[in-house]
Amino acid sequence: MTLTTFALIRHGQTDWNAQRRLQGSTDIPLNDVGRGQARDAVATLSAYEWDAVVSSPLSRAAETADLIAAGLGLSVAKRVPELTERHFGPAEGLQGGPELEALRTPDGFRGAESDDDAATRGLGALEALAEEFRGRRVLVVAHGTLIRLSLGRAISRTLQSIDNAALNLVHHHPVDGWQLEYLNGEPLTAAAIS
Template sequence: MRLEMIRHGQTDWNLHDQLQGSSDIPLNDHGREQAHAAALLLAPYEWSAIVSSPLLRARETAEIIAAQLGIELGAAYPELIERDYASREGTVATTKIPDEPGADFPDIEPREAVVARGLEALEDIRDTRLPLDGPDANIVVVCHGTIIRFVLAALLGREVGHIHNAAANTVEWTDGEWRVLSINGEPVAAAA
């Protein structure tokens, strides 16, 4: 089973570097264009389903892709919601965002909690879709940059850079584990 993890298209808050987190911000026109472009990249392949975070920007991206690919929009998974930045949502970070709450980010969701939610979402998607679609299924999963980055980093055992809006990041369930195949559309070298 292969999952194509797509970050939602751009929002006005993305444009202005504002932290969105769990705030429900819609796509802007450029974000809708990015969703259409993502669908074009996905079009040559066969997809069993498209699922997403329930937040508006991810759900709208998924709706655009589903309509363009002619597949039904599937479930929304609450575990895929973006990292909660709490009192910092809507602000522009002027310092590096820490993994754990601290002086500048006193109430953000800890990285470990985001990773746990993200991995749980992958397991839920696998457990739900595998019986329906089989081991060769290809599923599009539209969610958010930080949760994608943290999950990929946890699977790889190393840090992962910025995840671009509407970029594809491929993970595959094989031999009882998740493997990362691409980040931002670029292949990940296999471990030696």
């Protein structure tokens, strides 16, 4: 059976990231820091050969993918709607505090997509890409919560966070499943997962 390798990259920074606001599916663009992070990611990603670049259709992920692809001499093959960030409902745009806490539920936020639903959607998208690009190397630009939940489900571990424009390298084998090699640009260690 054939191994498919994925780089799962969270988009670069946006103003809402800098302000620590929940973005979710709200389409907030990259800021200049985020554009720089996308360009800087090319140095790490150029250590590998990539067969395809795909992304979420939200502008912050799409622009990050476009910048990375251009830096690698590639183009973006497709935008995958299922890679859109988790929908946080009325919590989108809020910062930490009483208003946000009032919306919190055991599985996220009232009126939002659940952790379970987001993980199912995201992992389903990655498994479809693994089938479509079997045996190849695919660079996927998406969103922090979606990557964290989907990847956590894939490897049966709880992941704490996904950094902007950092390398998360994971391999998919049709029989053996998923194996995480790098998380947030660091080789996987027991301390990286809980």
